[in-house]
Amino acid sequence: MPDLHLGLAGVGRIGAMHARNLATxxxxxxxxxxxxxxxxxxxxxxxxxxxATADVDVAADVDALLAAGxxxxxxxxxxxxxxxxxxxxxxxxxxxxxxxPVAPDVALSLPVLDFVAAHDGVVxxxxxxxxxxxHLEAKRAHDAGELGWLHxxxxxxxxxxxxxxxxxxxxxGLFRDCSVHDFDTVRWITGREVVEVxxxxxxNGDPAIGEVGDVDTALAVxxxxxxxxxxxxxxxxxGAGHDVRLELQGxxxxxxxxxxxxxxLRSAEPGVSFPTGTPHATFAERFxxxxxxxxxxxxxxxxxxxxxxxxxxxxxxxxxxxxxxxxSLVTGVPVRVGT
Numbered sequence: 001m002p003d004l005h006l007g008l009a010g011v012g013r014i015g016a017m018h019a020r021n022l023a024t025x026x027x028x029x030x031x032x033x034x035x036x037x038x039x040x041x042x043x044x045x046x047x048x049x050x051x052a053t054a055d056v057d058v059a060a061d062v063d064a065l066l067a068a069g070x071x072x073x074x075x076x077x078x079x080x081x082x083x084x085x086x087x088x089x090x091x092x093x094x095x096x097x098x099x100x101p102v103a104p105d106v107a108l109s110l111p112v113l114d115f116v117a118a119h120d121g122v123v124x125x126x127x128x129x130x131x132x133x134x135h136l137e138a139k140r141a142h143d144a145g146e147l148g149w150l151h152x153x154x155x156x157x158x159x160x161x162x163x164x165x166x167x168x169x170x171x172x173g174l175f176r177d178c179s180v181h182d183f184d185t186v187r188w189i190t191g192r193e194v195v196e197v198x199x200x201x202x203x204n205g206d207p208a209i210g211e212v213g214d215v216d217t218a219l220a221v222x223x224x225x226x227x228x229x230x231x232x233x234x235x236x237x238x239g240a241g242h243d244v245r246l247e248l249q250g251x252x253x254x255x256x257x258x259x260x261x262x263x264x265l266r267s268a269e270p271g272v273s274f275p276t277g278t279p280h281a282t283f284a285e286r287f288x289x290x291x292x293x294x295x296x297x298x299x300x301x302x303x304x305x306x307x308x309x310x311x312x313x314x315x316x317x318x319x320x321x322x323x324x325x326x327x328s329l330v331t332g333v334p335v336r337v338g339t
Contacts, residue, residue: 003029003054004302007070009062009085011035011044014099015076017284019044021295022074023052028299032068034059036077066092072302073097074295079104083112086312090121097298099126100180101319102312104172106338109316116312124301125315127184129244130308131293134257138248139189141255148252150190153230155182156245158238158264160281162209162216169212174234175199175220175325182232183222183325184310184318185246192224194321194337199328205237220325232325240264241279242286 004027008019011033022031031054035041038060045056059065062085066073073089075082075098083103089096102109102125116123129135141147157178162168171177183194201215209216216237222230241264246257261277280286297307320338328335 003027004072004299005030005032005068005070006072006074006299006302007032007034007059007065007068008074008076009034009065010075010077010081011041012076013284016044017291018074018076018295019056020048020051021292023048023054023056025292025296025299026053027303028054030055030057032057032059032065032070034062034065062088066094070094072298074298075099083108086112086121086123087115090116090119090123095122095124095298095302097124097126097294097301097309100310100315101125101176102315106316106319106323109312109319113312113316122301123312124298124309125312126294127181127188127310127315127318128287128290128294129181129185130188130310131297132257132287132290135185135189135246136308138246138255138257141253142189142248142250143191146253147248147250147255150228150248150250152247152249153186153190153224153228154245154247154249155179155186155230155232156234156243156258157182158233158235158243159283160238160240160242160264160279162206162236165206165208165212168209168214171214172322173214173326173329174201174216174218174236175329176319176322179218179220179232179234179325180318180322182234182246183321184314186222186224186230186232187314187317187321188310189246189248190224190228190230192226192228193317194222194230194324195225196223196334196336197221197321197324197328198334199325201329209236215329218325218329220328222321238264240266242282243279244283244286
C-alpha cells in the first residue's frame with residue numbers, strides 16, 4: 001500500500017515524542033506537524049529530519065494541516081482543545097487518535113461521543129498501556145483463564161518527582177491525571193465495570209500541591225461489578241524511580257506487570273540482589289515501546305486494521321471512575337460510579 005500521510009496537532013512534551021514515533025513508523029511516508037507555537041513546530045521538525053524515515057513538514061494551523069490531505073490526525077494538544085480537534089478530524093472524514101482525556105470532564109465528553117457516533121467517526125484515545133507487552137500478556141493470561149477467578153487486583157503508578165505545580169493546578173487532580181490509566185487497564189484487562197470507589201489522599205510533599213487543591217499520594221479501593229476488589233495507588237514522590245505495576249491475583253495463579261530488572265524497588269531479603277537494573281526515570285521512558293506500538297496501531301487503523309486502541313467510550317468510562325475517586329477523596333465517603 002502507498003505510504004501514509006499523517007498529521008499531528010501539538011508538539012509539546014508528549015507531542016514531540018509522538019512526532020518522532022510517527023516519523024519513524026514503517027509505512028508512514030509523510031508527517032505534517034502543527035502547533036499554536038509555529039516556531040516550536042519548526043524546531044521539532046528540524047530535529048527529526050536526521051533520523052526520520054518519513055518526510056516532515058509544518059502547517060500554519062489545523063485547517064492548513066487538514067487541507068494538506070492528511071489521512072489520519074493525532075491530537076497531542078492541551079486537554080481543552082481535544083473536543084474541537086476530534087470534531088475537526090471527524091468532519092474531515094479521517095481517523096483520529098487523541099491523547100486522553102476526550103475532554104476536560106465527563107460532561108463535556110458526552111457531546112463529543114454523540115458527535116462521533118452521529119458522523120460515524122473513527123476515534124481512538126491514547127491509553128498507551130494497552131500496547132505495553134506486560135499488560136498485553138496479563139490480559140491474554142486472564143482471558144485464557146490461566147489465573148482462575150480474580151480475588152484481588154492491585155495497580156500502582158508512582159512518578160519519581162511531581163510535575164510543575166502550574167500543571168497540577170489545571171490537571172483535575174491525581175486520580176484524573178494519573179490513576180485514570182490504572183482505571184482503564186483494570187476495566188480493559190478484567191472486562192468488568194467499577195461500580196464503587198472509596199478514596200483517601202495525603203500531601204506530605206510540596207505544600208503548593210495542596211494549595212492548588214491536589215494531593216501528592218492517593219489510594220482508591222474499587223469494587224468491581226462481580227465483587228472483585230481492586231486497589232489503585234498513586235504518588236508524585238517515588239524517589240526510587242518511575243514505578244508502574246499491576247498485580248492480578250487469582251484462584252489458580254498470579255501475575256505482575258512491571259516486575260523486571262528495572263523495577264523501582266528492592267528486596268529486603270538477605271542475599272537477594274534482584275532487581276539490578278537502573279529504574280525508569282519517567283513515564284515516557286517506561287512506556288517508550290508502548291507509545292511506538294500505539295502509533296503503529298493507529299497507522300494500521302488508518303489502513304482499516306483494528307487493534308487494541310482505546311475507544312472513546314472506554315476512555316470516558318475510565319474518567320467516570322476517576323471522577324468518583326476524586327469525589328470520594330473530597331467527601332470522605334464511598335461513591336457509586338455514574339453511568
